[in-house]
Amino acid sequence: MPVQHTARTTLRAAAAGAGALTAVLALAGPAxxxxxxxxxxxxxxxxxxxxxxxxxxxxxxxxxxxxxxxxxxxxxxxxxxxxxxxxxxxxxxxxxxxxxxxxxxxxxxxxxxxxxxxxxxxxxxxxxxxxxxxxxxxxxxxxxxxxxxxxxxxxxxxxxxxxxxxxxxxxxxxxxxxxxxxxxxxxxxxxxxxxxxxxxxxxxxxxxAAAHDDGPSTVLVAGSAAAVLTALGGGWWLARRRTTRTD
Missing domain, CATH: 2.60.40.2230 (Uncharacterised protein YcnI-like PF07987, DUF1775)
Known part of the structure; x- marks a missing residue:
């Protein structure tokens, strides 16, 4: 009985050690x-x-x-x-x-x-x-x-x-x-x-894209220029019409 008990204790210790080593290697694997x-x-x-x-x-x-x-x-x-x-x-x-x-x-x-x-x-x-x-x-x-x-x-x-x-x-x-x-x-x-x-x-x-894109600022400037040109054209047309009526 003492011999069997000692053998069982040794096997359990070895199994525990192997399990601990496996766990350590598993944790260390990814890193x-x-x-x-x-x-x-x-x-x-x-x-x-x-x-x-x-x-x-x-x-x-x-x-x-x-x-x-x-x-x-x-x-x-x-x-x-x-x-x-x-x-x-x-x-x-x-x-x-x-x-x-x-x-x-x-x-x-x-x-x-x-x-x-x-x-x-x-x-x-x-x-x-x-x-x-x-x-x-x-x-x-x-x-x-x-x-x-x-x-x-x-x-x-x-x-x-x-x-x-x-x-x-x-x-x-x-x-x-x-x-x-x-x-x-x-x-x-x-x-x-x-x-x-x-x-x-x-x-x-x-x-x-950055080298060729006009960007929002360019579009805004173009839109503003178009609005100014439209306003100037409308003003010229109204002035022309009033002059024609006066004549």
Whole structure:
């Protein structure tokens, strides 16, 4: 009896432990997907540094189609070139960063790519706010920073740098992207609440509409001009009629 009791107790403890582990993994599963960044030379003022970005898939019905990144201060869009990416994906510079996009990846496949940066800035940390788009329309925004020591739910990729090497000096920043490289409709967070959140660009369709739409002010001016011309014409006709009667 003591042996059987001990065996039953051990089995119950093991089952309870397995159940607790399963519950922990189930709770941690949805929050596991995130975006990460690594560098082959994580040092301030390092030159020709290759950064590797990995966006973990979290959609069950679509694959990645594009990844939008807002570059941190000190790295200009002109200082970035694409080093490696999924087949068919290309890099397009924007006003404050870049977009890597192409044919949709298979569902469940992580989006991994590499860029080469001309020179890293002289700072301790670099934050790369990232917006991911899937073929099923899902958008994930990894843009949050820790506040008051609390870990955010959607943390932005952060790269920690070592101090600059002795004698290292910053180069002149490269050219920025022109106005034609404005962010697209899903380029930035929809819930922009602080200056740390990148500004949202207008969708191309809206930009075209804004460029060609006359707007209510133009219609009002045209209507007012027509009314004035009508009034002047009516006044001239009345004056002409009175003159004819007098004659």
């Amino acid at each position: 596991a997907a995130h975006a990460e960044v690594e560098a082959d030379t994580p040092q301030a003022l390092a030159e020709n540094v290759t950064l590797t970005f990995v966006s973990e898939a979290e959609s069950d019905s679509g694959g990645f189609t594009r990844v939008r990144v807002v570059l941190p201060e000190g790295i200009a869009p002109g200082d970035v070139t694409l080093a490696d990416a999924p087949e068919g994906w290309t890099l397009t510079a924007s006003a404050d960063g870049y977009t890597v996009a192409g044919p949709a990846l298979k569902t469940g496949v992580d989006a991994a790519y590499k860029i080469k940066v001309r020179q890293l800035p002289d700072t301790a940390q670099l934050v790369f706010k990232t917006v991911e788009t899937y073929s099923d329309g899902k958008i994930s925004r990894w843009i949050e920073l820790p506040t008051d020591g609390a870990e955010p739910e959607e943390p932005a990729p952060v790269l920690t740098l070592k101090p600059a090497a002795p004698g290292a000096a910053p180069h002149t920043p490269g050219p920025s992207a022109g106005p034609d490289s404005a962010p697209g409709p899903d380029s930035a967070p929809a819930t922009a609440t602080s200056q740390d959140t990148p500004a949202t660009g207008n969708p191309p369709a809206q930009e075209q």
